[in-house]
Amino acid sequence: MSAVVTDHEHEHHDHKPSGIKRWLYTTNHKDIGTMYLVFALIMFFIGGAMAMVIRAELFQPGMQFVEPNFFNQMTTVHGLIMVFGAVMPAFTGLANWMIPMMIGAPDMALPRMNNWSFWILPFAFLILLMSLFMPGGGPSFGWTFYAPLSTTYSGDSTALFVFSVHIMGISSIMGAINVIVTIFNLRAPGMTWMKMPLFVWTWLITAFLLIMVMPVLAGVVTMVLTDKYFGTSFFDAAGGGDPVLFQHIFWFFGHPEVYIMILPAFGIVSSIVPTFARKPLFGYASMVYATSSIALLSFLVWAHHMFTTGMPVAGALFFMYCTMLIAVPTGVKVFNWVATMWRGAMTFEVPMMFALAFIVLFTIGGFSGLMLAITPADFQYHDTYFVVAHFHYVLVTGAVFSIIAAAYYWLPKWTGHMYDEKLGQWHFWCSLISVNMLFFPMHFVGLAGMPRRIPDYALQFADFNAFISIGGFLFGASQLIFVAVLVKCARGGEKATAQVWEGAEGLEWEVPSPAPYHTFETPPVIK
């Protein structure tokens, strides 16, 4: 693939207002991408601060710093912020920045909607965070807001919680529509489906998952709202409803949601590993098929979150088999990455280090996922710290590590400067060590029988929890190095070339660094 870039002479025609108006009114995919990424970073630190509160309380047995009710608010809002405020907007930011540049499009297909889908997000989270200051505090029923804890037995912040989730959902749906329309309509001539970079493919599939399941989430929060305030009984047995119905609807959204947070990560790693191995991605076509099968299977496994709710044996068996099956396409992906490295000529810059850590640690999260799929064993793991360890391995060392890798990988393209490699390596090694101190011992704590979402615990768990908390504080502190790298890189540094990385291939590496405000106003020629 190669392209002829013809828009150098247009660079001085940028027509962007200056100051705050540039950011408020912008319809430029690069500006909007930057805003999404900065927003996600801020949310990552706010959600992280809540995790620090949780770990401080769990440092020692007994209640030290917060009340149980506030502890529950912290676990709930930490989850909501990290899922909807940090990971998802970060991926949308990357999509905004990179998809048009990867497929040779001048911008996203629906630029005004793009502006709107970003600018409603800060309000959604403002509402959610403000609810913490209400009398009785914010939502405290877990990010999964199981009824009837979130209906009959919740505080009045529930209304704000529902409203805020609605706004987040609208934002995600608009973002997803934009990605789909862009990829379908704005590919440069010659950019056929099977030539698209995997990041574009995985995001396309993610976008379809989003428009299919976000309305389900909107539906279920609305049912919570009407059950609580308008006298309906969807989830109340006394009125003919069923509390387990809530969990079916929630997880029908929730399980695809898990893949929404990991498929773009697969795309990122599939971009980074070939670049630094200087070798084409192994099994491109099978990667596309594996991603699609994971997306399809994600609609058939939701009840594996609910094995203890009491379902017929036949149901439990169906969901167990389908869940085990997901290991196959996921395995294919990991095998492909390893085969890509095999007999390459690797170098180990920071993006590659995070991508390698992703492959190993995400796979560990995958293994514990496979263990959780075994229904009889799941009865012992369910709702313990083993599950907490599992989903933090796939979400922190999985999704978050991939986002960090992506940031290092494309920073030179965004800013025109190389980041500080030494500081980046410090960030990597500090994060790698602390994140494993934080989450690996959680497997043992869970197997030994510590339930999740408890503010206080039996004495046998004390030593491990103290160690985990120290890991948590260190991981939190390590992310300050990341901010230092970002600030330093935005301000200046060694000038980056257009290709940036020796082994990098693709349209985004054929425009200058930093990428001009408008790229591909005339479509590139793709060989």
Added chain:
Amino acid sequence: MTKTRSLRWSLPTLLLAATVDATDMPLNMTRGVTEISQQVYDLHMTIFWICCAIGAVVFGIMFWSIVRHRKARGVQPAQFHESTKVEILWTAIPVLILILMAIPATKTLIAMEDTTEADVTVLVTGSQWKWHYKYLENDVEFYSLLATPKEQITNRFAKGENYLLEVDRPLVIPTGKKVRFLMTSDDVIHSWWVPAFAVKKDANPGFINEAWTRVDEPGIYRGQCAELCGKDHGFMPIVVIAKSPADYEQWVNGEAERIAKAKAEEQELLAMNMSMEELMSVGARTYTAYCAACHQPSGEGLPGIFPALKGSAMALNDMPGHINIVLNGKAGTSMQAYARQLSLKEIAAVITYERNAWGNNTGELVQAADVHAVMQGKGE
């Protein structure tokens, strides 16, 4: 001043906690004490070793590649990027492994779900934040509450060996018999979990779930609620004592007798009047055990979630309304019905306490007969 005092409190308690913490934590899932829990442990270990083996191969190849195929060693990158043969192989092999794994898992699951032919049936009801056990074959039922004193939780006293895993009245089951549990809930979803039995089942309000166990070893087994159920989710443990069938028979008959006796006493009580002093002392005890979790020891509640009793219109002026809400709860809120949970004497005492503590100085006494009257629909 208060600040320095709390600091002085916390330092020695922290040190003390550190010495108690020496309790060893097992690093793996328990084998448990039942045939099923042993099977579950075996499944867990099988899938664990399978994961280790796959991990060793995949990570082994990856690290070998990282060491050997680095640019620094001057290697030239190969350009291959597909191989149908290899790709079919690494799709087919995992499928085979999974099928082999699914067979024993299916067998165990079917055995776990077979609740037929039980010898003893216990109805387990969760509520915020305690368990209630009812033996369906005997006239025995009781609540089981956390027995760890509040002072241990707030670090004012040293923590005991079974901190947060001890209850006032444990569930007792016979050894060698198939015990069936029927799970339900009075309010939100709870989950009844005893790791040693490999039993974890959600207690859903309005529905009944089933589980079973057969314990061969007499002993004390501890567990916890495993589904987030509100503020004190972390404080509703489960303790089960498995006794030989003879000891169990003796215990269950003793319990039936005790409950029958308490009921008879209740009747006698209707004709008696208790003094303010007695009512206040029984009331304070009951309040701490049943009411303080929500309405707080200070009676001030938690604004926005749990209403204050201190200075509340109901506690100052509306005695029948007060008795009624304690007896029957308030639909659509966390306020439970205590008619079944507490004796008439305790209800009378706790209402008296709430009407006279924290400056609610109404001076009014509530007697068991008053409570009984409201219960019979003959309120004042």
